[in-house]
Amino acid sequence: MSSNRLQAMPRLIGWRxxxxxxxxxxIVVVNFxxxxxAPGDPASAIAGQSGQADAEFMRQLREQFGLDKPLPLxxxxxxxxxLTLDLGVSHRLQRPILTVIFERLPATLLLTGTAFLIALAxxxxxxxxxxxxxxxxADTLIMGGSLFFYATPLFLVGxxxxxxxxxxxxxxxxxxxxxVDMPLQGIARATDxxxxxxxxxxxxxxxxxxxxxxxxxASMVEVSSYPFIKTAxxxxxxxxxxxxxxxxxxxxxxxxxxxGIQAGHLVGGSILVETVFAWPGIGSLxxxxxxxxxxxxxxxxxxxxxVVVLTFNLLTDLVYLAFDPRVQAL
Amino acid sequence: xxxxxxxxxxxxxxxPAYADRAQAVSKVSFSLxxxxxxxxxxxSGSGKSMIANSIMGLLSKxxxxxxxxxxxxxxxxxxxxxxxxxxxxxxxxxxxFQEPMAALNPLMRIGDQIAEVxxxxxxxxxxxxxxxxxxAVNLPDPEVLVRxxxxxxxxxxRQRVVIAMAIALEPSLLIADxxxxxxxxxxxxxxxxxxxxxxxxxxxxxxxxxxxxxVVREIADRVIVMKDGELVEHGSADDVLERPLHDYxxxxxxxxxxxxxxxxxxxxxxxxxxxxxxxxxxxxxxxxVAALNDISLDLRKGETIGLxxxSGSGKSTLAxxxxxxxxxxxxxxxxxxxxxxSLSRKQWKPFRKRIQFLFQDPFESLDPRRTVGDIIxxxxxxxxxxxxxxxxxxxxxLQLVGLDPSAVxxxxxxxxxxxRQRIGIARALAMNAELLIADxxVSALDVSVQAQILDLLEGLRDKLGLSMxxxxxxxxxxxxxxxxxxxxxxxxxxxxxxxxxLLSNPxxxxxxxxxxxxPGLAAGSVVGSAMETS
Numbered sequence: 001m002s003s004n005r006l007q008a009m010p011r012l013i014g015w016r017x018x019x020x021x022x023x024x025x026x027i028v029v030v031n032f033x034x035x036x037x038a039p040g041d042p043a044s045a046i047a048g049q050s051g052q053a054d055a056e057f058m059r060q061l062r063e064q065f066g067l068d069k070p071l072p073l074x075x076x077x078x079x080x081x082x083l084t085l086d087l088g089v090s091h092r093l094q095r096p097i098l099t100v101i102f103e104r105l106p107a108t109l110l111l112t113g114t115a116f117l118i119a120l121a122x123x124x125x126x127x128x129x130x131x132x133x134x135x136x137x138a139d140t141l142i143m144g145g146s147l148f149f150y151a152t153p154l155f156l157v158g159x160x161x162x163x164x165x166x167x168x169x170x171x172x173x174x175x176x177x178x179x180v181d182m183p184l185q186g187i188a189r190a191t192d193x194x195x196x197x198x199x200x201x202x203x204x205x206x207x208x209x210x211x212x213x214x215x216x217x218a219s220m221v222e223v224s225s226y227p228f229i230k231t232a233x234x235x236x237x238x239x240x241x242x243x244x245x246x247x248x249x250x251x252x253x254x255x256x257x258x259x260g261i262q263a264g265h266l267v268g269g270s271i272l273v274e275t276v277f278a279w280p281g282i283g284s285l286x287x288x289x290x291x292x293x294x295x296x297x298x299x300x301x302x303x304x305x306x307v308v309v310l311t312f313n314l315l316t317d318l319v320y321l322a323f324d325p326r327v328q329a330l
Numbered sequence: 331x332x333x334x335x336x337x338x339x340x341x342x343x344x345x346p347a348y349a350d351r352a353q354a355v356s357k358v359s360f361s362l363x364x365x366x367x368x369x370x371x372x373x374s375g376s377g378k379s380m381i382a383n384s385i386m387g388l389l390s391k392x393x394x395x396x397x398x399x400x401x402x403x404x405x406x407x408x409x410x411x412x413x414x415x416x417x418x419x420x421x422x423x424x425x426x427f428q429e430p431m432a433a434l435n436p437l438m439r440i441g442d443q444i445a446e447v448x449x450x451x452x453x454x455x456x457x458x459x460x461x462x463x464x465x466a467v468n469l470p471d472p473e474v475l476v477r478x479x480x481x482x483x484x485x486x487x488r489q490r491v492v493i494a495m496a497i498a499l500e501p502s503l504l505i506a507d508x509x510x511x512x513x514x515x516x517x518x519x520x521x522x523x524x525x526x527x528x529x530x531x532x533x534x535x536x537x538x539x540x541x542x543x544x545v546v547r548e549i550a551d552r553v554i555v556m557k558d559g560e561l562v563e564h565g566s567a568d569d570v571l572e573r574p575l576h577d578y579x580x581x582x583x584x585x586x587x588x589x590x591x592x593x594x595x596x597x598x599x600x601x602x603x604x605x606x607x608x609x610x611x612x613x614x615x616x617x618x619v620a621a622l623n624d625i626s627l628d629l630r631k632g633e634t635i636g637l638x639x640x641s642g643s644g645k646s647t648l649a650x651x652x653x654x655x656x657x658x659x660x661x662x663x664x665x666x667x668x669x670x671x672s673l674s675r676k677q678w679k680p681f682r683k684r685i686q687f688l689f690q691d692p693f694e695s696l697d698p699r700r701t702v703g704d705i706i707x708x709x710x711x712x713x714x715x716x717x718x719x720x721x722x723x724x725x726x727x728l729q730l731v732g733l734d735p736s737a738v739x740x741x742x743x744x745x746x747x748x749x750r751q752r753i754g755i756a757r758a759l760a761m762n763a764e765l766l767i768a769d770x771x772v773s774a775l776d777v778s779v780q781a782q783i784l785d786l787l788e789g790l791r792d793k794l795g796l797s798m799x800x801x802x803x804x805x806x807x808x809x810x811x812x813x814x815x816x817x818x819x820x821x822x823x824x825x826x827x828x829x830x831x832l833l834s835n836p837x838x839x840x841x842x843x844x845x846x847x848x849p850g851l852a853a854g855s856v857v858g859s860a861m862e863t864s
Contacts (some may be wrong), residue, residue: 227432233388234427235422235495237450249437323788325479 013314026284028082028307032075035295041067044293065091087300090290096298101282105267105304108274108281111197112266115135115204120259122205123212128248130213131220133231142213150210157264158203160278165199172198175278200277204270208262215258219251226250253324260316268305335535336362336385336503341398343380343389343559351558354393358561363612364502365533367526369567370544372556373581373776379541381556382505384408385537386425387415398639402503419449424496428508430489440464440491441476447498453601462495467524486517490524497528504528505537510545514640515803519847522548540779543586544806544849547571555579585781589809594828595632597813601664602765602797603652608661610647610821612697621647622658623821627799631764632799634791636812636829638805638844644821645801649767652799653685654678660837665765683713688764690770692750696742702728702753703738709761727756731786748779757787759794769801784811785804809833817841 021329043061062068065075081088087097130142166174173179173196184192204284224247232246262269267282274283282301290299321327343355355377371781378659385400385407401423410418417427427433434443441460448455461472466491469475480488489509496504506525528848529536538549546553550567557577561578573814574580609626610619621644623753629635637645650656652663654670660820663670665681670765673681689695696705699834706727707720715723725735742750751771758766768787788811790796802808808815809829816826817840823840836842 040863227427227429228435229426230388231425231433231444231492231495232435234386234419234425235447235450236416236418237446241450246435246438250435326438326481 016314016317020314023310025079028079028303031074031299031306032078035299036071036074041293041295041309043067054134059180060320078243082303087303088296090289090294090297092289092297097297100285100297101304104282104285105321107184107279108267108270108283110193110269111200111274111279111281112204112270114163114197115201115208116266117258118201118210119205120212120255123209124216124248124252124255126209127213127216128243128251130217131224131251132243134217134221136289139217143217145212146213154203154207154272154304155276157206158200158273161199161203162276172196174199177280202274203276204237204273211258211262214253215255221253222246223247223251249323253320255320256316256323258320260312263316264309264312266312267308268301295329334361335364335366335400335403336537337401338381338385339399339401340397341381341400343377343384343385344394344396346392353559355384355559358554358556358559359397359398360561360564362503362535362537364535365529365531367536367538367549367551369550369553370537370539370556371541371543371546373541373582375558376556378556379507380559382507382539383504384521385505386419386423387801388425417451420501421451421499423505424499424501424616426489426492426496426504428507430485430492430509430510430512431720433492434488436480438479439476440478440480440483444476444491444495444498444795445620447495451499453499463498464491466497466528467491467494468520469494484517485513485669486521487560489513489517489521493521493524493528497532497534500532500534502533502535503537504534505539508541509537509538514520515805515849516640516843516847518545518849522849540577540799542849543571543583543777547850548745549721552824555582582777585778585785587781587804587806587810588629589806589830589833590811594814594830597633598631600631600664600666601628602631602633603615603627603799604650604662605663606662608648608651608663611659612657613696620644622651622661625661625727625821625823627798627816627823629799632791632795632797634800634812635826636797636808636815637801637818638803638808638815639818640803640844642820643818646769647802647821648818649687649769649799651765653682653687656729663849670684671765679713683709683761684763686758687764688751688754688758688768688771691773691774692747692754693774695754696750698742699820700742701738702831704744705742706738706757706760713761722739723760724756727759730755730759730790731756746779747775748783751775751779751783752786755783755790758788763796765797765799767799767801768817770803771800772807773803780807805833805844817844 035055041062042056043065047061049060059068066074066224081327085098087101089095090097090100093100126142131141149266149321162174165172178184178189178192179196182192229242231245232242237246268282268286270279270281271283271287273279274281275287278284286298286301288294312316338361339359341355341358342353345351345354358377358381361370370378370381380389380393384395385402387407387410389395395408398408402418405418405422407415407418423539433442441457444460447456448459457476460476464472464475469487469490480491483491491675493509504525506848510521510524513521522545525536525538528534538545540546551565553563553565553570554561555563555570555578557578561594563570563574563579565575570579571583574583605625608622609620610622611620613619623644625644625648627648629637630797637648639645647656651658652670658671665685668681669677670681696702702723703724705714706724707717710720710723711717721738724738728735728737733752733756734748737745738755742753745753754771771787772783775783782787782808787798791798800808800812811828814826815829815832816823816825817838819840825832825836825841827837832841836845
């Protein structure tokens with residue numbers, strides 16, 4: 001039966017990818033309409049910046065950006081371009097949007113990916129420790145700490161870290177991704193980036209981690225009451241073995257679900273932290289694009305983040321499929 | 331005389347402060363010899379499982395052992411360190427549990443779970459050894475099974491796997507805590523036989539915990555009877571079953587359902603419910619499965635028909651089809667001549683009142699956030715009765731089912747299982763139902779409570795002229811309360827006859843197998859005696 005499951009895999013994944021494509025198209029349409037429902041347009045933004053706004057200039061701008069055409073036609077043109085992977089040109093940066101996004105993407109992935117892995121590992125480990133003796137000292141401390149970080153706004157944690165480690169102790173850089181005035185190469189550059197990454201990564205990780213701690217603990221406590229745990233004890237298995245072999249694997253199922261959801265937000269969910277630490281990633285790019293009413297760039301970022309979300313949804317389901325033999329379909 | 335294997339002396343186990351009594355088990359003493367099967371019998375809450383768990387050292391922290399001794403082959407189990415106990419578990423004593431569906435780790439292959447017993451005791455384990463064990467518990471295709479996950483097995487197969495793990499290291503003591511309660515009756519018969527075989531082959535001492543006297547009759551050498559944490563009777567199986575001394579044992583034995591010996595009630599001419607050619611199929615993957623296959627049923631006014639079958643036989647689907655919760659693919663259902671299938675939602679409404687449902691689980695079928703009065707008066711109010719009047723009906727019906735009318739203001743959780751089932755009956759009666767469909771209404775209840783509910787249903791039936799479709803997996807229960815019995819298997823009624831006729835002269839092979847599987851039958855069971863007298 002398990003071999004059937006694996007044989008059906010390529011077909012199942014193909015079907016899912018097809019559904020994903022349809023979903024992306026729907027997202028493109030909805031994003032486009034949402035953006036155009038907001039008041040103001042790039043023409044008025046540019047006109048505002050340049051300080052002159054006579055009607056003729058506005059008309060020219062709108063014609064240049066295709067904004068004078070009826071909305072359905074604009075949508076159609078946009079979809080056609082997206083399908084050929086041409087996301088257009090940012091009017092603010094005067095550069096192709098796809099290039100800009102791919103320039104910024106590694107920085108964000110470095111930040112959020114590291115934070116995600118640290119959060120997952122530390123959250124699960126602390127959750128397991130807390131569940132060992134519910135109501136004990138370790139449990140109280142861990143749960144208290146996680147509640148504290150869960151309840152504290154992200155930017156506040158960031159600002160406090162900047163104050164303590166950056167300003168008072170002066171241990172770590174607090175701004176940007178690398179030292180700009182010192183072109184470094186190789187290991188020196190990597191170390192420099194790592195030093196810059198510490199504070200933003202910690203800021204993001206403590207928040208994510210708090211959620212994993214709570215979920216893992218609750219899940220472990222729940223699983224510990226399942227009959228098969230008693231079966232394992234009756235076999236003579238040690239408590240350590242029961243905890244790591246029998247309880248943890250079963251307790252991880254809901255954690256995987258949550259991790260999948262959070263992984264989907266790796267690209268879109270770090271706007272606050274990137275802004276606080278001036279991290280040159282997608283988040284700060286989106287923030288700038290929003291302020292400048294750079295519609296096409298914003299739409300490109302949305303498209304990119306939604307593709308990431310959908311991809312991670314699929315990956316999560318695949319992990320689940322590999323992890324839980326009872327799951328039969330995607 | 332057998333050698334002494336296990337000795338329990340003056341064992342007392344405490345309960346948390348909020349419990350209804352001070353001790354879960356108080357001053358219980360008994361012993362078990364090698365190769366002997368000792369049954370611990372009692373109703374829920376009698377402390378019988380606590381004894382099992384205390385021997386294995388598996389009691390939770392809220393249940394401390396307060397005093398006494400437990401000795402296994404001379405080892406004082408209560409004075410072992412956790413590490414020492416861990417080594418004894420699995421090697422000297424093995425345990426089988428009640429819920430085979432949940433007793434195996436869902437994420438681990440069967441073979442790995444069995445091999446784990448050897449691993450944790452530091453014993454090398456070959457594939458053949460695991461396969462041998464699977465063969466020893468009569469599982470087919472051991473080579474395939476080792477690679478399979480628990481969810482692919484049936485309940486009976488899973489219980490065999492659990493037994494294989496428990497006997498892997500050939501322990502001298504096997505503790506079985508209600509191992510067949512969750513299984514179908516034919517599977518139960520097989521598992522009981524398996525346990526007896528193992529006990530004979532390996533001279534294992536078996537401590538067998540059960541609430542079912544049929545099972546006791548089937549398997550026990552000696553019996554102890556527990557009530558509220560105390561041991562009330564202790565003796566050989568013959569003595570306890572045939573010549574019980576304690577009143578409580580007598581009461582329990584009297585509560586075991588037995589075939590109705592009264593003259594059969596005359597059958598009315600008027601049918602209340604007629605089903606013919608009912609069919610319902612489901613698609614499971616690419617396979618079509620018939621849940622109901624050409625079902626025909628003729629229930630007369632005032633009559634009780636028992637629908638007996640194992641899990642998956644389609645008996646609940648049939649009940650749900652009658653009340654329009656499941657739409658059949660084809661066939662006809664007539665209630666007093668009206669075809670229910672052609673009715674619109676609105677036209678159905680008066681019939682909803684006349685056909686009422688009684689559910690299996692008295693703990694889940696009552697809304698915990700509503701008072702008993704609200705639960706019972708809901709139905710009448712939905713059919714246009716004023717709230718005050720519905721309240722009065724609720725009080726009246728509560729009295730009718732033997733509860734105090736003041737229960738209207740109380741909450742479901744304040745009642746015991748039997749009392750809740752009475753509330754369920756009152757709810758059905760509040761609609762002045764003519765046809766009661768009872769889906770396993772006594773399966774979740776202790777035997778003494780079960781007897782009370784059956785008595786109540788019988789009394790109400792006679793008093794109110796109720797017709798009943800009574801669904802049960804227990805042939806003994808059906809034999810007690812039903813005029814006729816229909817046996818279902820894989821969506822078909824394979825045999826239908828007056829109850830006594832069906833029991834004494836079963837025609838279909840499956841009916842014969844079901845009756846033969848009823849525990850306790852071989853040693854002059856209740857059904858057996860019915861067969862002799864008729």
